[in-house]
Amino acid sequence: MDVILGKKQDVSLGNALHLQSQSDNKVVEDSSTHEINGREEEAKDLEGEEKSKTRVTHNIVFVTSEAAPYSKTGGLGDVCGSLPIALADRGHRVMVVSPRYISGGPSDKNYAGAEDLNCRIKISCFGGLQEVSFFHEYRAGVDWVFVDHPSYHRPGNPYGDIHGAYGDNQFRFTLLCHAACEAPLVLPLGGFTYGEKSLFLVNDWHAGLVPVLLAAKYRSHGVYKDARSILVIHNLAHQGVEPATTYENLGLPTEWYGALEWVFPTWARTHALDKGEAVNILKGAVVTADRILTVSQGYSWEITTVEGGYGLNELLSSRKSVLNGITNGIDVTEWDPASDKLIDFHYSMDDLSGKVKCKTALQKELGLPVRPDCPMIGFIGRLDYQKGTDLIQAGMPDLMQDDVQFVMLGSGDKQTEDWMRATESTYKDKFRGWVGFNVPISHKITAGCDILLMPSRFEPCGLNQLYAMRYGTVPVVHCTGGLRDTVENFNPYAQEGSGQGTGWTFSPLCKESMLGALRYAIETYRKHKTSWEGLMRRGMERDYTWGNAASQYEQVFDWAFFDQPYVK
Numbered sequence: 001m002d003v004i005l006g007k008k009q010d011v012s013l014g015n016a017l018h019l020q021s022q023s024d025n026k027v028v029e030d031s032s033t034h035e036i037n038g039r040e041e042e043a044k045d046l047e048g049e050e051k052s053k054t055r056v057t058h059n060i061v062f063v064t065s066e067a068a069p070y071s072k073t074g075g076l077g078d079v080c081g082s083l084p085i086a087l088a089d090r091g092h093r094v095m096v097v098s099p100r101y102i103s104g105g106p107s108d109k110n111y112a113g114a115e116d117l118n119c120r121i122k123i124s125c126f127g128g129l130q131e132v133s134f135f136h137e138y139r140a141g142v143d144w145v146f147v148d149h150p151s152y153h154r155p156g157n158p159y160g161d162i163h164g165a166y167g168d169n170q171f172r173f174t175l176l177c178h179a180a181c182e183a184p185l186v187l188p189l190g191g192f193t194y195g196e197k198s199l200f201l202v203n204d205w206h207a208g209l210v211p212v213l214l215a216a217k218y219r220s221h222g223v224y225k226d227a228r229s230i231l232v233i234h235n236l237a238h239q240g241v242e243p244a245t246t247y248e249n250l251g252l253p254t255e256w257y258g259a260l261e262w263v264f265p266t267w268a269r270t271h272a273l274d275k276g277e278a279v280n281i282l283k284g285a286v287v288t289a290d291r292i293l294t295v296s297q298g299y300s301w302e303i304t305t306v307e308g309g310y311g312l313n314e315l316l317s318s319r320k321s322v323l324n325g326i327t328n329g330i331d332v333t334e335w336d337p338a339s340d341k342l343i344d345f346h347y348s349m350d351d352l353s354g355k356v357k358c359k360t361a362l363q364k365e366l367g368l369p370v371r372p373d374c375p376m377i378g379f380i381g382r383l384d385y386q387k388g389t390d391l392i393q394a395g396m397p398d399l400m401q402d403d404v405q406f407v408m409l410g411s412g413d414k415q416t417e418d419w420m421r422a423t424e425s426t427y428k429d430k431f432r433g434w435v436g437f438n439v440p441i442s443h444k445i446t447a448g449c450d451i452l453l454m455p456s457r458f459e460p461c462g463l464n465q466l467y468a469m470r471y472g473t474v475p476v477v478h479c480t481g482g483l484r485d486t487v488e489n490f491n492p493y494a495q496e497g498s499g500q501g502t503g504w505t506f507s508p509l510c511k512e513s514m515l516g517a518l519r520y521a522i523e524t525y526r527k528h529k530t531s532w533e534g535l536m537r538r539g540m541e542r543d544y545t546w547g548n549a550a551s552q553y554e555q556v557f558d559w560a561f562f563d564q565p566y567v568k
């Protein structure tokens with residue numbers, strides 16, 4: 001049995017869980033009743049804000065491998081850095097559990113405000129007892145909890161370094177999941193634990209063991225019977241698949257193997273004796289989570305198809321009754337062209353003049369010819385098969401025939417990084433490739449470009465097109481997933497000729513249709529200034545706040561508690 005070694009706790013896990021469950025539930029219920037009353041009074045006082053508050057509050061525990069600004073390699077970090085704040089704002093008690101990554105670089109200062117809670121627990125997995133501790137920062141109404149362990153302390157990003165993905169990621173994220181399950185029981189944050197009636201929001205495969213642990217390790221001992229879990233799928237392409245022999249490392253009862261069992265089809269096996277047997281952590285989460293969400297409606301359908309299901313389509317189809325899609329919001333404070341500290345000039349719907357100044361400042365910074373009238377196209381993203389960068393490579397020679405400038409920011413696939421460097425030297429006056437992960441430059445590109453290109457092969461939601469539209473930068477996107485849901489194709493003839501739409505969506509996914517859409521955009525920019533301004537304004541005036549998404553999340557929370565939790 002695991003042992004809790006916190007300063008005040010020195011009892012067996014089983015006992016600790018039961019003791020905590022009895023005392024904490026009451027405290028939490030009391031405090032939430034009080035909070036609800038508090039909010040009702042507030043609602044009477046502030047009529048205008050009445051709508052944004054919820055009447056049913058939950059103790060919510062996000063489990064995630066990244067949360068901005070502490071850690072971020074992509075959109076998962078953005079969402080887990082901003083949705084918790086939006087939910088806390090609406091009256092929920094919200095905790096975010098993620099690793100405390102210490103890389104020896106400047107990003108370490110992100111954790112400066114997090115204090116050691118002096119609570120150490122021992123987790124039984126990988127053939128022994130692993131000790132982890134917890135750090136905590138209360139910021140923007142949210143309890144940010146960081147799990148600390150030596151395996152999170154290394155140069156590189158959360159998942160790997162220049163040599164590729166870390167070989168022990170299954171171990172690192174197994175620790176995260178076990179620790180996240182303990183956190184609501186053992187951490188008296190602000191004096192009270194979150195308790196057993198917590199709602200776990202489990203993000204992607206890294207957190208995927210949480211619902212399995214709730215069902216297999218806790219509920220079977222009478223703990224967390226009132227908890228619920230929701231799996232949020234940001235990217236189905238990554239599932240945490242490892243050899244079947246690693247199952248015994250995960251700290252799960254033997255009889256639960258079937259939940260994670262995964263057999264590769266014959267064609268995917270490496271040799272004649274390979275039986276294709278594996279464990280798949282995301283599959284385990286799909287099986288055991290009480291509900292499943294994706295980050296757009298379009299993607300929630302795509303993952304039930306052979307093309308978009310990455311082998312899980314049949315399983316996901318079988319869970320359709322608990323599967324929904326909610327389009328992400330964005331942090332409109334961080335991404336606001338009227339106040340963004342990372343851009344050189346500010347602008348808004350009322351005064352767009354700062355946008356072209358941002359463009360010339362970007363051209364100067366990149367060493368491109370300073371030409372305010374030259375259409376400038378941008379790409380920002382992970383250099384990955386998903387993002388369709390191969391299409392950009394294929395289309396570049398054609399595109400460079402035109403009088404345009406193109407700036408590309410990204411890191412990942414080495415071949416694409418090399419191609420960016422080579423293309424920059426071929427088209428010195430037209431192309432810039434910025435290899436690396438650089439948030440300030442991403443803001444400058446979003447503000448300075450006229451067009452943002454996203455030829456993603458698939459896109460669960462996509463945030464860059466949302467940032468772009470908010471900054472009056474017109475997106476040209478492949479018509480897939482969240483891109484299809486959020487970018488409205490331009491129709492110049494609608495509204496009695498004043499036009500409708502916020503960008504261009506192209507399909508099928510091929511060089512010709514991408515270039516065709518880009519040419520429409522470039523021609524409209526050059527020759528139809530009024531239409532262009534209409535496109536910019538319609539994009540800028542949309543509501544990108546989390547408010548709308550957060551109220552949809554609340555509906556799903558209600559449904560989760562309405563149904564019984566998963567039991568085998």
Ligand SMILES: Nc1ncnc2c1ncn2[C@@H]1O[C@H](COP(=O)(O)OP(=O)(O)O[C@H]2O[C@H](CO)[C@@H](O)[C@H](O)[C@H]2O)[C@@H](O)[C@H]1O
Pocket residue numbers: 073074075076078079234235295328380381382409410411436437438439442459460461462463464482
């Ligand atoms: N080199 C670089 N320098 C600086 N910033 C960079 C960068 N490369 C990427 N970024 C930033 O990382 C974020 C990327 O977010 P996306 O949603 O576009 O994609 P991602 O595939 O990572 O997220 C997954 O999760 C999100 C969240 O649910 C889904 O929207 C998405 O479809 C899904 O694939 C943006 O904030 C972007 O600016």
